[in-house]
Amino acid sequence: MNQENYYELVAAELDRYAKVPDEVLLEIVTRDGACMWLWANEDGPEWEEEISDREAAARLCADCPIRGVCLELELRTAGEDTVGVWGGLSQEDRRLVYRAWRARREGGGPS
Numbered sequence: 001m002n003q004e005n006y007y008e009l010v011a012a013e014l015d016r017y018a019k020v021p022d023e024v025l026l027e028i029v030t031r032d033g034a035c036m037w038l039w040a041n042e043d044g045p046e047w048e049e050e051i052s053d054r055e056a057a058a059r060l061c062a063d064c065p066i067r068g069v070c071l072e073l074e075l076r077t078a079g080e081d082t083v084g085v086w087g088g089l090s091q092e093d094r095r096l097v098y099r100a101w102r103a104r105r106e107g108g109g110p111s
Helices: 003-017 022-032 036-040 053-061 067-081 091-107
Strands: none
Touching: 003 067, 003 091, 022 036, 022 067, 053 091, 067 091
């Protein structure tokens, strides 16, 4: 599978959340997100080495049960201006997914 197909597949998986209201997505993310301890404790993980956004996403989000919900919320609220680690993806990856996601939502199907 090439990268473009990967981003299309991720965008397609988010279709299941298309009709879920933003408020519901936000409630799920803040209640069930594996990363919420970062904000609750105002403390981040301590890694011995510098890591990329991709590595941070892999480490922080690997076992999170709501990665799709998180990603859907971030794409809706930040769009291409997305920053940080959301939905298990780095900023760069989310920007590429966003383009496929937006095309699906505006066109009603795959781009």
